[in-house]
Amino acid sequence: IGRHPTGKPEPKTIPGVKRILAIGSGKGGVGKSTVSSNLAVAMARQGWKVGLLDADIYGPSQPRMMGLDRPPMSPDGKQIIPLESHGVKFMSIGVLLPKDEAVIWRGPMLMGALQQLLNDVRWGSLDVLIVDMPPGTGDIQLTLCTYFDVTGAIVVSTPQDVAMLDAQKALVAFSKLGTEVIGLIENMSGYICPECGHEAHIFGQGGVRAEAAKLGMPLLAEIPISLDVRLSGDEGRPIALGDDAIAVIYGKLAARLIE
Numbered sequence: 001i002g003r004h005p006t007g008k009p010e011p012k013t014i015p016g017v018k019r020i021l022a023i024g025s026g027k028g029g030v031g032k033s034t035v036s037s038n039l040a041v042a043m044a045r046q047g048w049k050v051g052l053l054d055a056d057i058y059g060p061s062q063p064r065m066m067g068l069d070r071p072p073m074s075p076d077g078k079q080i081i082p083l084e085s086h087g088v089k090f091m092s093i094g095v096l097l098p099k100d101e102a103v104i105w106r107g108p109m110l111m112g113a114l115q116q117l118l119n120d121v122r123w124g125s126l127d128v129l130i131v132d133m134p135p136g137t138g139d140i141q142l143t144l145c146t147y148f149d150v151t152g153a154i155v156v157s158t159p160q161d162v163a164m165l166d167a168q169k170a171l172v173a174f175s176k177l178g179t180e181v182i183g184l185i186e187n188m189s190g191y192i193c194p195e196c197g198h199e200a201h202i203f204g205q206g207g208v209r210a211e212a213a214k215l216g217m218p219l220l221a222e223i224p225i226s227l228d229v230r231l232s233g234d235e236g237r238p239i240a241l242g243d244d245a246i247a248v249i250y251g252k253l254a255a256r257l258i259e
């Protein structure tokens with residue numbers, strides 16, 4: 001009952017949520033969470049109702065990046081009221097867990113936690129719910145893409161070849177799960193010297209662009225390395241809230257996705 005002829009469960013929508021956008025990466029540390037929080041605030045600045053769900057169970061970094069670490073309220077003990085920061089509704093497994101507790105969870109527990117974050121949080125009416133996925137391919141990706149109607153996925157990669165090979169695994173996993181990959185984002189591309197303006201391609205140049213072309217997929221943005229990106233993330237005020245060159249890149253990315 002309620003199953004596709006293939007035996008796959010019928011993917012669910014979340015009441016009031018128009019789109020679910022998954023942000024993935026092949027490995028950790030490429031800036032997936034930074035991109036997710038900046039994209040969320042950039043979309044909110046353009047008038048969209050945005051939710052951000054930190055599903056990176058192994059290293060939830062969104063509470064710090066969004067400047068929030070208080071637990072959410074649950075007046076009836078069932079539904080959770082999402083937190084709100086910089087105009088974005090926000091929830092993270094990180095605010096539910098005791099601080100500094102390493103998470104070693106089995107697949108079924110992960111599935112339960114993710115389903116609770118999607119179903120039991122009172123997201124209300126949203127144009128988009130951005131889901132910051134754990135790196136790699138695993139139970140969270142499987143659960144999200146199998147049980148929920150994910151509108152599309154974006155894969156973040158750094159320019160290094162190794163990272164791109166990892167990213168390819170994430171791309172293949174999304175396509176096997178039937179989730180459309182909307183495009184790639186290259187993060188930590190060139191470093192522009194604030195003193196002289198020279199651009200240094202610390203991790204190489206053009207790798208992600210070439211890969212995107214090969215796959216026939218759009219390269220949605222190239223985001224340079226910048227000290228301000230890191231500092232603003234650490235301070236809980238994503239750089240996309242401001243108006244410097246990187247905020248402009250995020251603004252254009254948001255506009256392109258909103259189109």
Ligand code: ADP
Pocket residue numbers: 025027028029030031032033034035061187188223224225226227229230231233234
């Ligand atoms: P992931 O979610 O892929 O593990 P994070 O978003 O946590 O990666 O980023 C890892 C670190 O790199 C963080 O300290 C973050 O501030 C920093 N970082 C991410 N993108 C950039 C960038 N474009 N320039 C400088 N630092 C960045």
